[in-house]
Amino acid sequence: MSDNIDAPNPARTGVVGLDDILAGGLAPGHLFLLEGNPGTGKTTTALSFLQEGARNGEKGLYITLSETERELRDGARSHGWILPENIEVFELVPPESLLDAAQQQSLLYSSDLELGEATRQIFETFERIRPARVVLDSLSEIRLLAQSSLRYRRQILALKHYFARFGATVLLLDDLTSDTLDKTVHSVVHGVIRLEELAPEYGAERRRLRVSKYRGRAFRGGYHDFAIKRGGVQVFPRLVASEHRAGFERRSMTSDIAELDTLLGGGIEQGSSALVLGPSGTGKTFFALQFVAAAVKRGEKAAIFVFDEELGLLFNRTRSMGFNLEQLRDSGMLHIEQVDAAELSPGEFAHRVRDRVDFAQAKAVVIDSLNGYQASMPDENALILHIHELLQYLNRRGATTFLTVAQHGLVGDMKSPVDITYLADTVILLRYFEALGKVRRAVSIIKKRTGAHEDTIREYRIGRTGLKLGPPLEGFQGVLRGVPTFVGTASPLLDMPLAK
Structure with a gap:
């Protein structure tokens, strides 16, 4: 592919994320294919494409062979859109001579309308309006009218050359309801965008798109998540x-x-990542919040994304420990958001994190926890790649990232649902241990790429006055295993002296 040198200004699609993937938009004066099963968002994307042109003073033409004009306008209204006057909807219906008068048919059936008559109506309408942007919906009807692959290919080529003479940018929609193995159009069009819908075993459907072809332009490859919401498609x-x-x-x-x-x-x-690792209940969230509170106190903005805990419970729990998260949120210094892993795709989550860093200038980001994030992406290999790119991005933008991971088990041998310790720059390890008939908690730093750190283990407590750390536990062995042995002469435990 070329590097887009001397390329004309692209025709933006009206979908910001899609324009980013397409290196600006669609090349003007060319034919493009937008394909996907029914319900994947083709019509919504096409309407955005026409409305973007209308905002720039360009005429648009929507030729529909499958939906009625009323259905099309109703769909637009569901997104809060009223199609402007410079967008015309042409509903292709059979002429009266091809209808059975006895049945008083008013709907289009492929067998009733000759391909040549359909083409003539399309050309006549185009020449009357002379639009700069055209949408043809859908190719499945044309394929059925053609009845053979050769005739279908010739018809698409005829449409391509006709529209090219007038410099129109054309979006062909294909709902893949007839002969999905026929790739005739792929070789003819200038670019191909495919929309897909995935149905997980639980949770909302997931949608993704991929640009499989774009002549003469370097586009962003791979799959990209998208969602259909009121107001259009978000990529x-x-x-x-x-x-x-x-x-x-x-x-x-x-x-x-x-x-x-x-x-x-x-x-x-700053600009590094820290992983807070430990079993449930050790205070992983509290350690991350301690750094967030300190950052806000210094006048820096922060963002917290909570997967596992209801925000009301989190507010009440942390308020009793000295953190007023609601007050920090209301001041505009802290963004805190509850994330539903069953409803949010990993791509959309990454987009929300980027938004807080790029536009809100957050310098501290907390993801609590990676266990919940993993629920939105069961494929561990994909999760590792997503986390790697997200952490690298946040590091490059100067944001400090805190991730929490709940390990399986309470004492002894601990296992993590996913191992990302090699990705994090700093790893903070939290542990339970038993001493003098009480369950206690200890913290240690087992990794820090960016400098030296203590190699000791310290006891900590979380109470109404907040987080308190004690001196190094030099008199114990086996703290990280959960059942230590006392080998010293004086206890370093918090508020718990030992008798000699």
Whole structure:
């Protein structure tokens, strides 16, 4: 493919994410194919394409062989659209001579209308309006009228050359309801966009698209998630971290707790990622919130994406520990959002995170937890790639990312649902351990790429006064296994002296 040198200004589709994938939009004066099964969003995308042209003063023509004009306009109204006057809808119906007068038919049947008559009506309408943008819906009807692959190919070529003479940009829709193995149009058109709908075992349907062909233009390949919402189609281009970089001053992000910052060797470096790992109930969210609160106190914005906990419960629970998340949210310094993994695709989630960093200038991002994120993407290999690109992107934009992962088990051998420790720059390990008849909690830093850190293990407590860390547990062995052995002479435990 070329590098788009000397390419004319593209015809934007009206779908921002799709234009990004297409390197700006559709090449003017060419024929494009938009294919997908019924319900994948072809008509909505086509209407956006025509309305974008109308906003630029271009005439548009929607030729429909399958839907009635009333159905088309009703569909537009469902998105809050009223089609402007410079968009004309032409409903192709058979002439009276081809209808059975006795039956008083008023609907189009492929067997009733000759292909030549349909083509003549299309050309006459085009010459009367002279639009700059055309949508033909759908090719399945033309394929049935043609009745043979050769005649169908010749008809598509005739349409291509005719529209090219007038410099019109044409979008052909194909609902794949007849002979889906016929790739005739693929070789004729300038570009091919395919829309797909996937049905998971549980949760809302997932939609994705892929550009499989675009002559003379470098487009963004691969699959991209999209959603159909009121107001049109929203496309979420696949994140490529290498395309994004921002200059920023690297400095240590502190927690405002001296013992924790000492354990971390001064804090966590800006533009890096930290993984908080431990069994359920150890306070992973609380550790991440400590850094968020410190960032907001310094005047930096932050964003929290919660997968596992209802926000009302989180607000009440953390308020009793000294964090007023509602007040921080209302001040505009903190964005906090509950994410439903069953309803949100990974692409849309990445888009929301990017939005907070790019436009809201968030410097700290918390994803709580990766277990919930994994539920939105059961394929572990795909999850690793998504997390890798997202973390690399956030690092390049100067945002510090905190991810929490709940391990299986409580003490002893722990297992994680997915291993991303090699992706994170810093790994904070939380553990339960038993000492003197009580269940206690310990923290240790097992990895930090960006500098030195303490290699000790410290006990910590979470109470009404917040997070408190004790001195290094030098008198114990086996803390991380959950059942330590005391080998010292004096207890380093918080508020728990040992008798000699």
